[in-house]
Amino acid sequence: MEKSNILLVDDDEIYLYLMEKSIQKLTDDLVVNSFTDGAQAIDFISDQVQKGRELPEIILLDINMPFLDGWGFLAEFKKLKPKLEQHINIYMISSSSREEDIKRAKSFEELTGYMIKPLKEDELTEIFKKAYNDSW
Amino acid sequence: MWKRVFKFFIFLYAPILVLSLLFFYLQKNNQIEQLTQIQERAAIQKKNLVVDLFSGIIHDINYWSNLNYPKNFDPNETHSRMMGPYMDLIEGTRDYDQFRYLDMEGKEFFRVEQLGRETIISDTLQDKSQREYVKAGLNLRPGDVYLSQIDLNKEFGVIEKPYKPVIRAVAPIFDIDGKKFGVVVINFKMNRILDQLKSSLINDNFYLLDSDSNIIATNTLEENLPSARIVLEGLDSLSIAKLPRKQFKIAQDTSFLHNKSLWTISHLDLNRQHSMVSPYSYDLLNIKTPTQWIIAMQIPEKDMFENLFPIYTGLLVFNFFAIINLFVIIYLVQRRRLQRAEFYKELETKNKRLAFKRNKLQEQNILISDINRRLEVRNNQLSEFNYVVSHNLKAPVTSMSVIVNMLKNEKEPGERTNLLLKLEKVSKSILDLTDDISEYISILDNKKIAVKNVDVNLVIEKVKHEFTETLLDNSNFNVIVKTDDWNQVSFSKFYLQSIIQNLMSNAIKYKRKDTNSFIHFETAYEDNKKVMYIRDNGLGIDLEKHGENLFGLYKRFHRNVSGKGMGLFLVKSQLEALDALISVKSEENIGTTFKITF
Structure with missing residues (x-):
């Protein structure tokens, strides 16, 4: 079985570093791709689709990012979605607990969940369990 | 008011008085006419009586x-x-x-x-x-x-x-x-006949006179004293003097008013007048007399007055009530008119007061809505501040605690050094953030801002000299200023400078390489407010994608361009701190236009 893909999108490089560390602690079976803004992430996905390569099962998405923020990413992703053959679990991971943001997140059916930073280990485990079912 | 009442009163009463007098005159005449008729009948009756009495004498002789x-x-x-x-x-x-x-x-x-x-x-x-x-x-x-x-x-x-x-x-x-x-x-003894003549049913004075107007008999005296040629004791000379002797000379029977007395005189002609009731007839006789007797009936002044008294009373009573009624009516009407005038006056002042109050209320409303708008802006700023603090601070602080935790557990020196480097980075970002926040707070706390009249041209000119791109003649970036409508605005000079600096900096940063770039400042009035348009022909931005984030903190939209995403955020904050607003229109590869409403 090929290694699963996970995509981290966040402009906080320290966060990215720490997340990668946490994931590596949990499993060796995951390939982690990190991007510091939504635009790069979208570019990556559309590139993968074009080339017929495998897509990530999970995307952990930050809201506040330069160039293209989390919402912008979701809007662009919506456009790409018809071309996708598999389901991608997208989680909004934000330090914002604002009612406004949570409400807005619910309006995107592409989103699987909304979680508040920092993610705890068991939360991360839960996300993986849901994504990989029995194989996890 | 009384003057007016009297004026109206005279105006209305005059015709009433004239009419009432006319009516009175007609009524009086009518009454006199009636009295005359009665008197004439009485005179005829008297004459018949004389004829009757004389016919006995004639018959005897x-x-x-x-x-x-x-x-x-x-x-x-x-x-x-x-x-x-x-x-x-x-x-x-x-x-x-x-x-x-x-x-x-x-x-x-x-x-x-x-x-x-x-x-x-x-x-x-x-x-x-x-x-x-x-x-x-x-x-x-x-x-x-x-x-x-x-x-x-x-x-x-x-x-x-x-x-x-x-x-x-x-x-x-x-x-x-x-x-x-x-x-x-x-x-013949005349006392019996004369007494008979004098007795009468009506109150009129009766005189029997000869052609020289000598009183022969009158019911005004008890005695019968014919012949005034003889001065008689006890005869009131005045009453004789009052007799209308002139009229008595008229040969015809007549009625007239003399000295307010009503007189009827009737001439006695024994040859032509014959008794209707006497059994004796002297039709064939020729009666000769040295005089012609006259019968005179008089309603004296006193009786005339009594007869006319009801009419006088009527006139007086009518006029009395007319005067009172008119007066009362006019007074009431005038009073009501005055009251109404006063009422209207009061209403007018009330209206004025109301209008004044309304205007004041409107002013206050405007003031309140203005305050409301400012509060809303302030609210947004505070919520923005809250978000900035909670979000932008939370992330590095969390990271820091995580790193510190990892450091505790990490034994390997290489990895520890790595983590310490990361920690340093985090602490630096926290420092940067606190610096940014304190700048932002100083903007929010607008009490310290000195507001005065600022010359926009001077500010633009000054900012222009801070950029090498605009200083060099051979650069392809132009600053165009068009301040025909206004060039002075009440604002903070420092903020305005910072705003123009940021906007000019952005225009230079995001200019298109393939064309002659410019930034165009233009002032105008819209809805009585000063507005300024800042237009460039730079890269522009997809507002559908980024619109709401354009003025946000740490928002950056162009790769390969330096900047930490603070510029437009500060511009907006500085404007809002002084109740000005900013809006934007942009099209990719065409340009961007900012509109500042002071």
């Missing part, structure tokens, strides 16, 4: 005139026997005062007197040839009767007392051969 007297008639001696029954007749007629026969010389040859209750044949015969009635009597022809003036009786040239008004009826006498040999004269 005619009787004596038509007796068949013998030749050489001597009633005293030869024919005394014949006179016997006639004496009884004379005696039985109480009205006879004297009964005489006079010869053609005017001398009495037979005389009977009534003295008290006795009838005496007098032997003292008098010569009456000089008396007027005798002269007139001797000239009488058959069928003639002479009636003298009604006069007080005189004996031997002296007025007999008590006063005895008499009339002398004279008629010729003839013997059997038809030869006139004298006259018969009867003195």
Whole structure:
């Protein structure tokens, strides 16, 4: 079985570093791709689709990012979605607990969940369990 | 007000007064007319009565005139026997005062007197040839009767007392051969007749006058005092003077007003007027009189006034009530008018006050809505601040705690160094953030900002010199300024400089390489507010994608361009701190236009 893909999108490089560390602690079976803004992430996905390569099962998405923020990413992703053959679990991971943001997140059916930073280990485990079912 | 009331009163009352006077005049005339008619009827009645009374006298004298007297008639001696029954007749007629026969010389040859209750044949015969009635009597022809003036009786040239008004009826006498040999004269006592005349059912004054306007009888005096030629004791000379003698001379029967008395005079003509009720007729006789009697009826001033009193009273009462009513009505109307005027005046002042209050309220509303808008802006700023602090601070702080935790557990020196480097990075980012936040807070706390009139041209000129791109002549970036509408604005000079700096910096950073770039400042008025347009022909931005984030903190939209995403955030904060607003329009590869509304 090929290694699963996970995509981290966040402009906080320290966060990215720490997340990668946490994931590596949990499993060796995951390939982690990190991007510091939504635009790069979208570019990556559309590139993968074009080339017929495998897509990530999970995307952990930050809201506040330069160039293209989390919402912008979701809007662009919506456009790409018809071309996708598999389901991608997208989680909004934000330090914002604002009612406004949570409400807005619910309006995107592409989103699987909304979680508040920092993610705890068991939360991360839960996300993986849901994504990989029995194989996890 | 009273002046007005009186004016209106006079204006309204004058016609009423004139009408009432006219009505009064007509009514008075009508009343006088009626009184005149009554008086005329009374006069006719009186005249008839006189005629009736006189017809008895005429009949009597005619009787004596038509007796068949013998030749050489001597009633005293030869024919005394014949006179016997006639004496009884004379005696039985109480009205006879004297009964005489006079010869053609005017001398009495037979005389009977009534003295008290006795009838005496007098032997003292008098010569009456000089008396007027005798002269007139001797000239009488058959069928003639002479009636003298009604006069007080005189004996031997002296007025007999008590006063005895008499009339002398004279008629010729003839013997059997038809030869006139004298006259018969009867003195009739007039008191009974005159008293009868004086008695009346109506209150009018009655006068019997001769043609010289001498009063013969009047019901104004108890006594009958014919002949005013004689000065009489007790007769009020004034009442005589008041008689309208002039009018009495008029031959016709007439009615007139004289000295407020109503008079009716009627002339007595015994030859033409015949009694309707008397059994005696003298149609064939020719009555001669030395005078023409006049019957005068008078309603004196006092009675006239009494008769007209109801009309006077009516006039007075009507006018009295008219005056009172008019006065009251006019007063009430005027008062109401005044009250209404006052009411309107009050209403007007109230209206003015209301309008004033409304204006004030409107001003306050504007003020409140302005304050509201500012509060809203302030609220947004605070919530933005809250977000910035909670979000942007939370992330590095969390990271820091995680790293510190990992450091605790990490034994490997290489990895520890790595983690320490990361920690340093985090702490630096926290420091940067606190710096940014304190700058932002200083903007939010606008109390310290000095606001004054700022010349936009000067500010732009100054900012222009801070950029090498705009200083160099050969650079392809132009600054165009068009401040025709206004160039002064009340604002913070420092903020305005910072805003223009940021916008110009952005315009330079995001210019298109393939074209001559420019930034264009233009001032204008919109809705009475100063606005400034800042237009460039740079890269532009997809507002559909990024619109809401454009003025956000740490938002960056262009890769490969330096910047930490603070510029437009500060621009917006600085503008809002001084109640100005900013909006944006942009199109990719065409340019961006910012609009600042002060």
